[in-house]
Amino acid sequence: MLQTHDHLNTRMRRTLSRGRVALTAPAGCPAIDLYLFDPAVLEGPLSHDEAQAVVAEPAYWSFCWASGQVLAQYILDHPESVAGRRVIDFGSGSGIVAIAAARAGARQVVACDIDGDALAxxxxxAEANGVQVDLCDDWLRRRxxxxxxxxxxxxxxxxxxxxLSAFREAAPRVLLADSRVKDLGDDHYVLQVVHEARTWPDLHEFEEFNRVRIYQADR
Incomplete structure (x- = not known):
């Protein structure tokens, strides 16, 4: 049986032939360890072309995006937002937000992502962080x-x-993090805080994409 990191390495190399993962703690949420792309396999930082290839290809789970780090840290700082509740994390990617919810005392956490590699x-x-996270591969078939x-x-x-509307219909509370849309166009979502963070490992995105807004919608 392959070790955990070898199993993920096999999946990553479908996108980056010389890629591998390493256990690391993102700067924006250092309390959570994740298996992410290991830039040490490259000589120096990712080139522009390599960074663009990563963004264009489906191995999104191997990078921890700024919004995920900020939302995960927000949940750890405000455990009352999820404690004792059933949580579903949409588009989980690496799972950092789902793991944060589990660490913060959620009664159940389900990570939902259409990418089987992301769910792996x-x-x-989750295992690396000692928490239980259930899986869902289809938002429309969720419980x-x-x-x-x-x-x-x-x-x-x-x-x-x-x-935005679908989330509000699915649960009485929504916690949303975004760095790309300055106006959601939905007054139900109330801005809570704004924080700076960078994709981990750094993809050298435009500075405007490092400014993350956290919103909450309740009904």
Whole structure:
């Protein structure tokens, strides 16, 4: 049986032939360890072309995006927002937000992502942090009864804007982090805080994408 990191390495190399993962703590949420892309395999930082290739390819789970780090840290700092509640994390990627919710005392946490590689990473990362996170590969087939929806950096495509309403219909509380949309166009979402963070490892994105806004919607 492959070790956890070898299993993830095999998945990563579908995108980056010389890629590998390493256990690291993102600067924006250092209390959580994640198996992420190891830039030490490269000579120096990612080149512009390599960074663009990573963004264009599906190994999103191997990077921890700024919004995910900020939302995870926010949940750890405000455990009352999820404690004792059933939480579903939409577009989990590496699973940092789901893991934070579990660490903060959520009664159940479900990580939802259509990418099977991401769900494998969530499982490995949850194990590395000593928490239980359940999995869902289809938002439309999720179970009912959730108290909180969490989502980070999911509004990059304008066609995703209807998710704002879908999240509010799915649970009485939504915690949303985004660095790309300055005006959500939905007054139900109330700005809580703004923090700076960078993708980990750093993809050298535009500075404006490092400014993360946390919103909460309650009904």
């Amino acid at each position: 990473a969530v499982t490995a990362n 009912d009864g959730f108290d909180v929806v969490t989502a980070a950096d999911v509004l990059y495509d304008p066609e995703n804007r209807p998710l």
